[in-house]
Each structure stands twice: as C-alpha cells, then as structure tokens.
Amino acid sequence: MVCGSAGFVPLGQWGGHDIFRCTRCSFGFVHPMPPLSEIAAIYDRYPATELYSGKAARKIVRAHKRLKRYRHLAPGKRFIDFGCNIGTTVEAARRLGFDAHGTDIDAEAISIAGTLFPGSLYHAGPMETLPVEWGLFDFAFSTEVIEHVPDPESYFAALAARLRPGGVLYLTTPDAGHWRVPADFTAWEHVFPPQHLLYFTRTSMTHFLGRHGFDVIKFVPNLKTGLKLLARKR
Template sequence: MECPTCHNTESSLVGSKNGHKLHRCANCSLLHVHPMPAADELLRYYQDYHKTPQYTRKLKSKQRRAKKRIWSLKRLTKGSKFLDVGCNAGFAVEAARSLGLEACGIDLDEASIKFARQQYPMGDFRKISAQDLAASAERFDIIYCCEVIEHLAEPHSFVDALYTLLNENGVLFLTTPDIAHFSVQQNLLEWTAVRPPEHLLYFSKPALTALLEAHHFRKINFRPNLKPTIKLLARKDAAAV
C-alpha cells in the first residue's frame, strides 16, 4: 500500500466506515481510503450527486458567501479570468461574473452542469475534468476549488492540472476538511466529514502543503478558521514556470 500523496508505504489502520478501510500515513499523516474505489465506480457515484439538491435550496446564501470570497481574491491579481473547479450548481461562477470577472465553471456531474446552465444562462459551464481542461491552451487568474480534493482517488494529476491552469501571477483558493483541527473529536470515524466513498482523502495542513509544493506551488498561506476546514491561498513558483 502506498500513500496517495507522499508515496510512503508505511501506514496504520484507523478503522472502517461504510465498508471502506481508512489508513493513516506514517510520514505525512494523511488519512485515506484503501483500497480506493475504481474510477468507473466513482464516476457513477457523482452522476446526479446527492448533495446537489441541498446546494440548490441554498443558492442565494451560497452565492453571497462566494461573492465575498471572490471579491477578496480579485484584489490579489490583475487578471480577470476565473475558474471554479467543481462548480456544482454554478453559484460561485455567477458570483464571479457579477464582480466583472470572465467566469467559467467545470464539473463532472452532468446534472449539476445542466442545472447551472439553466439557472445562470449567462455563465460558462462545462462538463470536463481539470486534467482535460489543462491540456487546452486556456489559463486563469483565479482558480476557486472548494471541497473538491478530498473526493479524489489520485490527487497528484489534479494538483498538477491546477498548477498548469493557473497564470503566473494568478492565485489558487482551495478548501478541504481539516483532520487536524482542534475541534475534531478523538474518534475520527465519528467525524461527519469522514464519509467514504464520498470523501477519500483527509488532509492536515502539513500534508496538503507537501502535496502543493511537490507541484511547484509556493507562497502557501492558510487562513484562520474556527471550523474544521482548511482554507488556503497559493501561487505559482515563478522559477519553475
């Protein structure tokens, strides 16, 4: 068994939940599912994603929160191209568009993309992966990636794609559950964020830093948060461009 982020082969079994075993890496402390579900199994899981109705019921409040975040991100770069990776119902793309940004959202859930296009007809929504989009010539000044990376079986190609998609003077905003947060109970299996196969990777700040730095992200800054969620900003390493 190999850690999905640092490739260390030493780990300890933490327990099982929903029929999936969870292991903690002895090197980077990542908690991860092993064995990982097959790619086609995950693709089926995220078609008509069960949380989409929850998001669509709260569109206005989610759009307001996204707008506040994006307004602060807009001040950190001179560019205007915005990408929401894992856009779901499209509220962050609409928030970015309302702030004058050229906004695009991508997601693998066809139902979410269809809803976003209907709800926000002026938005640019595409059913495509970050990896496939990175193979194109498009680049972005702000990449908004909220509660996505924990869903992935293979994070390296994803983070590499984010790096490729980001313009040299751009900024990445990323969030994910924080397994090392002071509020997380001792029995990790009781934490509501631990819900495989929906969440497959559970990061601490050091583990996420190591993953981003392995793909040349630098100036990684964590925002304080009373809730068990990692919020970070990161930029490209200009020397590696």
C-alpha cells in the first residue's frame, strides 16, 4: 500500500476490523477500510470541545515550545496546522509572529477556534477543499491526524501541494515500529479502528513522504510509541 509491495500478513482483529502489515515496510492498516459513513458517525459523537477546551492553555504552552524549537528550519513565516482542532497550535504560532492558519474537518472545532483565537484564518472541511487563495506555506504541522485518514494518498497529496519547495512539515502519528509496541499488535493502545486506521513505522513513513516529495530531516527520539518527525519539501 504505502511502499508498493503486495505482501501482507494478518496482525489480528479489533472491534470486527481486520488489521494487516506490509512484509516489506511494516506499514499496518485496517482492511477493508470502513465506509466513510461509519467513520463520520464516530466523529459526530466525538466530544472534541469537552476533550480539548479545558486543556487549551496547556496545549498552547506545549505548541509554543515545539514551534520555537523548530522554527529556524522554516524558510518563512506562513504557518498552517493541518487538523488544528480548536486552534491552540495556530494561536501559539500567531503569538510567535507567524502568519497563522488552521484547517480541520470538524466544523464545530473550527467555529470554537475562530471564537477563542481570532487573529488567524481557519477553514472547516477536508484537505482537498482548502481555499486556493491561501497559497503556499513555509511551515506546517500535522499532529495525530494521518492515522485517522481512510485515504492517506489523496489527503497527503493535497497537503503536500500546499507546502512550498523548502517548506518544513512537523508530523506526529503513532509508531508501530517502536520497541514498546506489544508482540500482540492488537493489544497496543493505539489500535482502535475505526478511529485509527493506519499504523506507520519509520520505514513506511519515509517511503510515504518520499513519494509525496518530502525528505525526512530527522526523527525526534521518543520514549513513547509515537513517531515525531521533521521533513522538508523538495
């Protein structure tokens, strides 16, 4: 799927969903993908506001630290958070002097973002519907989003098209290749389809990014089972 190989082994079942792993690059995925209607139904019941609003101040502080640590890599001041929820990272970027933008498929979260953190631009809808006039970006975040996406190729092609050459992407997602992932893969805390549908590893993520025009700058070491990486658009 991600690397072009057609060799897969079953990893087990979770909640009636079958999970497989690529024998070449270790990419894990749910197959068959649940229909979009089933995925949408889950998010209609997902209390995004309750989960995140109370933690907003702490999230801004954390995002501020991350942005400060990596901003020297970005070639300019145009920032976007792909999957921005209620806009805490967008707000942190704005406070650091970025021309900050945020997009999310969750219209309710975007409405809250616009109320809590005016001063940045927000868009509600799938990646593919991002306003053309927003142009290209120098620096982008995509944190804990891609594992939810049933069609990662389309999603990521739309994302990649929004970074200018030399632009930097900070991406996080669960790390299926981490030494702490249990031998029984379905016992791993990040395995819960239909929310989490894709399970990347360093190898499969490097393949995936490479095909979409990105070179990995570095993987950030992590004691938890999460991939954190910086990549640059060619």
